Amino acid sequence: MDLILKYFPQLTDIQKNQFHKLQELYEDWNLKINVVSRKDIDELYIRHVLHSLGIAKVQPFLPGSKILDVGTGGGFPGIPLAILYPEVNFHLVDSIGKKIKVVDEVVEGLQLENVKTTNARVEEVSGKYDFIVSRAVAQMETFVHWVNDKIAKKSIHDRKNGILYLKGGDLSEELKVYRNASVFPLNDFFEEDFYETKSVVYLPMKYKG
Ligand SMILES: C[S@@+](CC[C@H](N)C(=O)[O-])C[C@H]1O[C@@H](n2cnc3c(N)ncnc32)[C@H](O)[C@@H]1O
Secondary structure (H helix, E strand, C coil): HHHHHCCCCCCCCCHHHHHHHHHHHHHHHHHHHHCCCCHHHHHHHHHHHHHHHHHHCCCCCCCEEEEEEEEECCCHHHHHHHCCCCCEEEEECCCCCHHHHHHHHHHHHCCCCCCCEECCCCHHCCEECCCEEEEECCCHHHHHHHHHHHEEECCCCCCCCCCEEECCCCCCCCCCCCCEEEEEHHHCCCCCCHHEEEEEEEECCCCCC
């Protein structure tokens, strides 16, 4: 929890409580349904919560904007971002029902009013969003194919609407065809070793190869 305050010192008491409660909620739910690996539960804040918030360091979201989290699993990156931005609308989607059930329980436990969840493959979801966020779901090419038609044409942020994807390791091969992709290394924002190889990939909409 101190880790979150170290990088996001302006949190309200409500947000501090919500971030604090995450540990207990995920511990409880993990005993019933294994959504986060045992090892990762011990390092929830560094491996999941702060990692998710890396997207906010690259692209802060404006009130009223709409964000789609594809393949949210246990709620990452969507849940930490929804705590950080209570005035932004988040739609968290996963094709596995038991994962969405955990997300629903966490949303209820935190009394988050800005999160909607759907148990479906993202290809079946309609709607338009300012940004599409994700982590560990698919190769960029497949992902772009799934979500390209879900990005709203009109951008309200300075940065053009598009995809913000948390990736790790060497991305040169995967991103070779995306000449307009930008890679933001997370160790520019976070000093912990875990972030040395992690980055946020931004891909503006209407990619042309
Ligand atoms: C490795 S997990 C990552 C979960 C979470 N994003 C995280 O980083 O902790 C991948 C998730 O993507 C979901 N998924 C894969 N393809 C999907 C699709 N086409 N539509 C919706 N969810 C999908 C899977 O059900 C799984 O929960």
